[in-house]
Amino acid sequence: MTTTTAPGAETSFAKQVTDVLEPRTWILAVTLLMGWYADRFAGIGWGLVAGFFCGVVPILWIKWGERRGHWGDRHVRRRQDRLVVIPGIIVSVIVCISGMLVLDAPEEMTALIFAMLATLVAILAITTVWKISVHTAVSSGAVVMLALAYGPWTLSAFALVVLVGWSRVRLxxxxxxxxxxxxxLGAAVxxxxxxxxS
Incomplete structure (x- = not known):
């Protein structure tokens, strides 16, 4: 009798990809990299602020709801739950934009956060009727914005977007x-x- 562990191993790898390359990871990476591009070390400071409001606060919001049983886990698998989660994230992103405008952040940073906001609004609109992938929208948008800043060589990171998409389908x-x-959607918005x- 022959047995195989391949399907289980594949699922385990897919879960690792989904967890490691979740939207928060991409947001933190793109805010710091764009901060460096905009104003080197001073820009990293702006990147940390943006990462806090657009990456950390949203995950704290999701974990708060998860602990209270409002939604299952940090990936918020049910479409109806996303209709509550996404508006909360939008509020945090708007707070970030407001602060950056008041404090005169580099234009690349405000452009980045406005692009994130526009993407979130588009995702929310589609989510009212269909469960579009936030994972691939965020990762794709991040790669395109980095390519606009750093050059087309960063488009090679689309290999990771493909990997993320595979993991979401595999799971x-x-x-x-x-x-x-x-x-x-991420790339187009x-x-x-x-x-x-910018």
Missing amino acids: RDHTLAQVLAGAA AGPVFAAM
């Missing part, structure tokens, strides 16, 4: 159409908004 959290739509404002 049955999304269909192939949902991860592809998420990737397309975040890229042009960032380019127009």
Whole structure:
């Protein structure tokens, strides 16, 4: 009798990819990298502020709801729950934008956060009827904005976006159409908004 552990190992790897390359990871990376691009070490400070409001506060909000049983886990798998989670994240992002405008942050940083806000609003609108992938939307948007700042070589990071999409489908959290739509949305919204404002 032959046995195989491949399916279980594959699922375990997919879970690791989903957990490690979650939206928070991409947000923290892109805010710090864009901060460095905008104003070197001073820009890193702006990146930390942006990362706090756009990456850390949202995960604290999600964990708060998770502990109280409002939604299952930090990936918020049920579409209806996302209709509560995403507006809360939008509020934090708006607070971040307001602070950056008042304190005269580098234009690349404000452009980055406006692009994030536009993407979130688009995701929320679609989520009212369909569970589009936030994982691939955020990762794709981050790669495109970094390419606009650092150059086309960063588009090689789309390999990671593909990996993220595979993990979401493998875990049955999304269909192939949902991860592809998420990737397309992230690139189509975040890229042009960032380019127009930076």
